[in-house]
Amino acid sequence: MPASKGAARPQPATTATLGAALGTGVLSALLLGPGLGTNILLVAAVATLGAYAAARRAGRRLRPWTCVWAAGGLALLLVPAVRDAGWPAFLAVVAALTAGSLALHGGRSWHGVFLGAVGLLGSIVTGPVWGIEGLRRRMTASQGRWGPAARSLGVAVLLLVVFGALFSAADAAFADLLGGLVPEVPVEEGPWRFLLFLVGVAGALAAAHVAAAPTHWDRLAVRRGRPRARWEWALPLIVLDLLFAAFNAVQLAVLFGGYDKVLAETGLTHAQYARQGFWQLVLATLLTLGVIALALRWAPRADDRDRLLVRSVLGALCLLTLVVVASALRRMDLYVDAYGLTQLRLTVAAMELWLGLVIVLITAAGVYGAAWLPRTVAASAVAGVLAFGLASPDALVAERNADRYQRTGKLDVEYLQGLSADAVPALDRLAEPLRSCALEGIAEDLKEDAGKPWYATSWGESRAREILAQRPVQPPANCAGLVYPLSGAAHFDGGGPRPVLDQLLP
Template sequence: MPEPSPSVWLEAAGPEEPAPIRAATVWSALATGLLAALLLGDGLGLNVLLVAVPAALGAYAAARAAGRRMRPWTLVWAVGGLVLLLVPALRDAGWPTFLALVAALGLGSLALHGTRTWRGTLLGCAGVFCGAVPGIAWAWHGLRERAEGSRDRWGPVVRTGGTAVGLLVVFGALFAGADAAFADLLARMVPEMSLGDGPVRLPLLVLGVVGALAAAHTAAAPWRWDRIESTPGQPRGRVEWALPLIALNVLFAVFIVIQLTVLFGGYDKVLDETGLSYAQYARQGFWQLLAATLLTLVVIALALRWAPRGAVRDRTLVRAVLGTLCVLTLVVVASALRRMEWYVDAYGLTRLRVSAAGIELWLGVVILLIMAAGLFGGRWLPRAVVASAGAAVLCFGLASPDALVAEQNVKRFERTGTIDLEYLQDLSADAVPALDALPEPQRSCALWYIADDLRGAGDPWYATSRGEARARSLLAERPVDRIALPCGRLDGEGRARDAY
């Protein structure tokens, strides 16, 4: 049976006609746009969460108007997305912030859709973008209808808002002139605006309004990705299906036996068997094992598509073969993580290495979820995998990877006298507390460029992360000094070598 054409898919999954837009949704979109224009131009911090809150409220109002109910998984996606937006407020590093924002967008989009299948869950992570253009048209038609039916009510609203703003401006200026402390508080709380900021603020305003309307339209009329049907894979015979996988299991088992022999044999065993050091042995194998873990997930997915089904013996065979493969893969994951530990001991921790180890650890969690689905049923598996990815990104951000990199390299310096100061200079303000423990002149050398980035008046409170605020406080107590030492890599004797 051939696969349905894309036009058939779109017709099956297309959204229904949404209910007319409510005033609460309109005001929420305007509030989102204004907050985005006022706050996001200064950087990222708590302002991201402040901008997202009115957009979420507008989407909630649109969903209620459409008669949709809050379900447990919807609550999980919504709360998870909002919690991920705390990462920019806590961490100064850009890469965990970027991952958290992408994950928050994906979980928020899932909260608006509500899906169960693999296809629905994966497409739902980006489905909110489909509501951008329809959301604008939906809001425009709704505003026109409201304006035609309630012309007499717009005048009082405009006059009331204008009066409130005027009173706040006049009395706020008087109080600021009367008390310097109040003026300072007002200056730190209220965003600074100027005509020169227009080219930056206006696009943020438009982006905030369009994003909020897209979220609200999706909540009112979501795409039904679960309705897309595809033909299942053709079941294979037991021998045809099981024999390649059993051979793969044997290969995994042989590899694991060798790994256990090396692991328990110790350093001398590694040298005897391979002629390599621990570091060389680890570097040689981690990336291959990571690739093997990813390919195993692909093999499992394809094996499930073509697995024999129907009889009880078929299901038992599938569980036994794939369960064995999952267990062996978990041992491969443990071996990869052990190799990374050796590699870090020899060469130090970097952003790439901590990210790769985090990915490998998350893949191990996915394997465990697949094993649980094989025992208890897998209807929940797509959502559980996506939820585990969101939780992994949250843990990654809260763990402060830049701080972990700095802390591990400082400990390694204390143990070996070797440190790559040039690499540490590129870390964010999150690394300052760990780097502050270095002795001089290494401390000043590692912190000089970070301190230089933090000089000046600083960002406003809503665009300042906790990591940046803490770094400023530490550097104010113990300023860095210009030093003559080349900021490169130190050898085991603590002498500077050429930077690389």
């Protein structure tokens, strides 16, 4: 694989780009310390302006896919602003960085999309160096204007501080407003805030550097695989198709009437049968994607017969894999009915659902052509992470378990206490004292975070505070008697606790 053609040397950073980088650093230092919320979206928006200015200076045009990736990245940063749960917010931030890197680099091929998604990391060092060079040139060319500008800025800051302090002392309402809008930076947090400033400046300059001179990963010359003989690659896949068909036939037989017979012959309960094969089916889906990729690399396409055989064999494999995906999701649904929904179970089910979507896209590519496939798969991943975060996973977990409690009278209070503030509206529906027991841990976490400013507070957390203010938590002396573990087989199978290895399963 030859080395890629390097990006053209960009022109020195403009004043607009340097100003946006400075603004990003200042906002990072002031806003990102207490946590994530609206603050990360504000920081990203300023950095985006700097990258846009650098791209315009370099003569780059705004393309449709650039808009898709940029809009998707900024939309993903809405997740920390509206949801309190940390795990979907983390996924959203990582996906936002990936989408932002794709917006800057572009990419059409599989390797172009993959390398473009992580290409921003390569400018973490070169970006600040480029920014320092641009700053040096600006200072050399404008030596006579820096002094007046610095004095003007200093006088403005002095006036704001003096008169802001006077007005705050004169009116308590204005003092509260000013205190809510202006971040407080304790002296002991100085080193941490300075580090955030450096990270913000470096990140903004890295993005602007890539926008001015992106690396064209699509120009990497990737050697195609040597086509194999027709039956050399087709025979193993046909055998695999037959195996998939046999497995799916059993699944359909179980689904349409043979379920009780299978349970009687195997001695398994409904929950054990559901749990037994879920992870294996997820792994089978992932391996199938690998098999399809290798087959497309080695399959001959010299004539129409070869192309028809490739489409037929791989198309059948894709359709059969969709049945495997449906079987895995059905097993998870049965398992959730027996043991309840958890964060892990919801996450892996969502991942399996996305893998099924990828199989559908691959099937469509076999009919309509595959030029659009790499970017569409990446866009579906971005959209999936966004939908997953905005759907409020913790709220779904709490709501599903609250509904299950109404049907079965069983609930794992201890597990629900560890959910985020997003779960409060669903748990608020429970009757006392179960409601207070379930909300006790969440209420304690909210008390510890009571001093967070508005820009580090999510909408989900604010809504939870309103609910708990109207109906305060008043747990009984002992909540232990109300615990019915989500993973405890004693309440469903009549046996003892599940083995340790079983407890690691979803």
